[in-house]
Amino acid sequence: MTLTTKALLKSLWVFHLSTGSCNNCDIEVLDCLTPRHDVERFGIKLAGSIRHADVLLVTGSCNRKSAALLQKLYKEAPQPCFVVAIGECSLSRGIFIHSYNCPQPLDALVPVSAYIPGCPPKPEAIISGVLKLIRKVKGKR
Amino acid sequence: MDVLFTGLYVLVFPGFLTILVLGFFSSWIERKVTARVQYRKGPPLLQPVYDVVKLLGKETILPKRGNPFVFAAAPLLGLASSSIVAVMLMIQPLVASSFVGDLIVVVYLLTLPSLALVIGGAASGNPLASQGVSREIKLMLGYELPFLIVVALAVYKAGFRIDLEGLSGASAPLSVSGVIAFIIALFCVQAKLGFPPFDVAEAETEIMSGTYIEYSGPLLAVFKITQAVLLFTLPVFLITVFWGGIRFVGLDIFWFALKYVVILVLIIVIKNTNPRIRIDQALKFFWGFCAGAAAAAFGLAVAGNVFGIAWL
């Protein structure tokens, strides 16, 4: 593992993207930044612009309009950039699976590195999901 | 031998390397104290280093519709000017290498990091960046006026010395006008750093990092380093000009460190207790309140000089 990858895992800047969620997952993501969970301990920070992001946190069911934007955003992110799917909606479209408006799940649109299930997932689950992403990049299980 | 020493001064101590380390340390203190103020634990000591090393390994994306050359050159301009200022301020007490007018050079060089931000943002061809650029220019117009008045006041109190050595010998803080000048300079430094309440140019929630929006990878790392260096340089500038200067002998090193920490903590507390203000409010604040108070302080200083009242 190179030095920059090592540093990357200690300073993941996340960009938070909602592709038509019910907003509950987004609130749980923001919960992680509050004093109680404080992900800045691990160097995780919310990035304002996609150009600064290392992780794309995607919530929601990828409806027709946002799917195109999601793919565009993924191309705009500087590599290496990981995608993390948060919530049942972005994992498998959840309750919207039969909707005319949600033709594809997230991982058919962009490569996904980690899945965090739950409707919505707890902040603890999100933190442990990011931890699993770090382990995965490090090459352990 | 001289060449070797000069190289050592510029690159290692008190030059670029030392300033880089101190800058990273200051930016860690800034983040840690911010976290403690908000009852959080805060990032580890090496966090600023991790951030920069990580950014060095990321992809650089140059804008298609902007000007890639200017876009890439602007951060280097900012880093170069801020580190030159830092070296000039630190080397002066060490080897007494002050020349007439170096204060003016320092004041000019201190505007360059903001200008670099303006140039880089404008070259990125992004509408949100140009929004940030316009705000940054207005902010600069705002804070430069009171800043120059209080610097002129310091020069006046030091007996019209425009070299750093003469200024650092003066006892400006022991007077009413000196204290007012220091406070206003602190506000200007806050704006120069782009910290809340004056972070209008990079407002993350409204214009998505504004001027920085298109920067990625190593170029963003250069901006981060510039910010860290500035976080060290600007308090040192305040100490040199408004708070008795720096001397590297005996107990004075300790006093220097103490003054530095006090200024840093003041900056952080202002940062954490104030929400972002609008750009028109910032202009009103700097041109109205700050410039007025600075002019009044100047009047006090002149009166004190004419009537021989030392504490004015």
Ligand code: SF4
């Ligand atoms: S997974 Fe559940 S909580 Fe999250 S966006 Fe979908 S419906 Fe809402």
